[in-house]
Amino acid sequence: MEGIGTCYYRRVHHRLFPEGIDRFYTPFLSVYPNLAFRKRDLREIRPAAGECPEDTKIRRMLVPQILARNAKEILWAAQQLSALGFSMIDLNMGCPSGTVVGKGGGAGMLSDPGRLDRMLGEVFSDPDFAASGVTLSVKTRLGLSDPEEFFTILPVLSRYPLREIIVHPRVRAEQYSGHPHRELLRRILWSTQIPVGYSGDLFTAEDVHRFRDEFPEIPHILLGRGIVSDPSLARQCSGGAPLSVNELKSFVQAVTTEYEAVLDNERQLLLKLKELWYYMGALFVSRDGSDTERLLRNLRGAASMSEYRNALYALFEKCTLGGHFSGIA
Numbered sequence: 001m002e003g004i005g006t007c008y009y010r011r012v013h014h015r016l017f018p019e020g021i022d023r024f025y026t027p028f029l030s031v032y033p034n035l036a037f038r039k040r041d042l043r044e045i046r047p048a049a050g051e052c053p054e055d056t057k058i059r060r061m062l063v064p065q066i067l068a069r070n071a072k073e074i075l076w077a078a079q080q081l082s083a084l085g086f087s088m089i090d091l092n093m094g095c096p097s098g099t100v101v102g103k104g105g106g107a108g109m110l111s112d113p114g115r116l117d118r119m120l121g122e123v124f125s126d127p128d129f130a131a132s133g134v135t136l137s138v139k140t141r142l143g144l145s146d147p148e149e150f151f152t153i154l155p156v157l158s159r160y161p162l163r164e165i166i167v168h169p170r171v172r173a174e175q176y177s178g179h180p181h182r183e184l185l186r187r188i189l190w191s192t193q194i195p196v197g198y199s200g201d202l203f204t205a206e207d208v209h210r211f212r213d214e215f216p217e218i219p220h221i222l223l224g225r226g227i228v229s230d231p232s233l234a235r236q237c238s239g240g241a242p243l244s245v246n247e248l249k250s251f252v253q254a255v256t257t258e259y260e261a262v263l264d265n266e267r268q269l270l271l272k273l274k275e276l277w278y279y280m281g282a283l284f285v286s287r288d289g290s291d292t293e294r295l296l297r298n299l300r301g302a303a304s305m306s307e308y309r310n311a312l313y314a315l316f317e318k319c320t321l322g323g324h325f326s327g328i329a
């Protein structure tokens with residue numbers, strides 16, 4: 001997830017909650033029109049100076065996701081990533097942001113199935129791409145404004161040897177509102193031979209178990225906001241224990257330490273941590289009748305790290321774990 005699932009976050013997550021996770025996806029790596037990655041994105045994919053064996057292990061589980069707008073950018077990115085040792089890449093076809101869509105990237109790729117067809121045709125007929133052995137998956141929404149759009153997009157995708165189609169079954173106009181259109185998943189499964197993965201509103205282990213029972217033919221689930229809210233979610237999905245207060249404290253402390261080492265100032269650090277609390281805050285329930293929302297507001301409104309630490313202390317003092325993220329924090 002952009003801004004959240006960074007290399008620093010993944011390192012801590014993997015150390016403390018390794019169970020139940022097969023793959024990490026990078027936040028999308030933008031390809032610039034002059035064929036370059038952003039400098040900060042390179043940190044996501046390049047071996048870090050002084051990389052420890054754990055980091056190498058995480059990189060082996062890593063699928064870089066690219067945000068490209070045309071075949072030339074995809075082919076360039078595939079070549080760069082292959083040279084760095086990656087054999088799987090994922091193409092973002094779901095980002096709903098206006099700037100991204102306006103330039104034809106992310107969900108903007110869904111606006112014109114003919115253009116998508118030509119683009120994929122160019123990618124898959126490229127001899128260097130074939131020789132690289134890199135496999136491509138797509139992470140897609142259903143369309144721009146009507147979920148039925150997907151049934152003109154899917155035949156195009158199905159013409160190409162994609163590794164997987166990971167569907168977040170919302171349209172761009174819905175952003176994150178309402179519910180994913182799971183009622184269309186069966187039709188999607190019938191309409192393609194390509195393996196289908198799923199992403200959307202799986203916030204608790206119960207949600208995941210229910211989904212698996214309903215769709216046993218979709219083995220690959222991509223956890224998003226749910227695992228950011230509860231870092232133990234994948235462990236719980238594979239039968240492990242729920243998150244404990246001490247684990248959450250250690251996780252937050254370790255993420256803070258990672259970011260302290262790389263961010264320039266306190267303001268940036270606070271922004272990063274507050275973004276996580278947007279999701280993790282939903283886990284807390286009051287122990288003594290105090291207003292959890294007020295405690296969280298203090299945390300999100302902290303103007304300095306010392307205010308933040310006081311607010312965090314009060315939250316852990318007065319609350320316990322027991323809530324869960326439900327799509328709205």
Ligand SMILES: Cc1cc2nc3c(=O)[nH]c(=O)nc-3n(C[C@H](O)[C@H](O)[C@H](O)COP(=O)(O)O)c2cc1C
Pocket residue numbers: 001002003004026027028065092094139168199200201202222223224225226
């Ligand atoms: C803050 C944020 C950042 C995201 N960044 C990405 C991204 O970089 N690439 C991507 O494919 N999806 C991204 N997504 C979408 C999620 O991967 C996921 O498909 C979506 O949130 C629905 O799943 P969830 O309900 O489990 O979160 C992002 C979502 C959010 C809320």
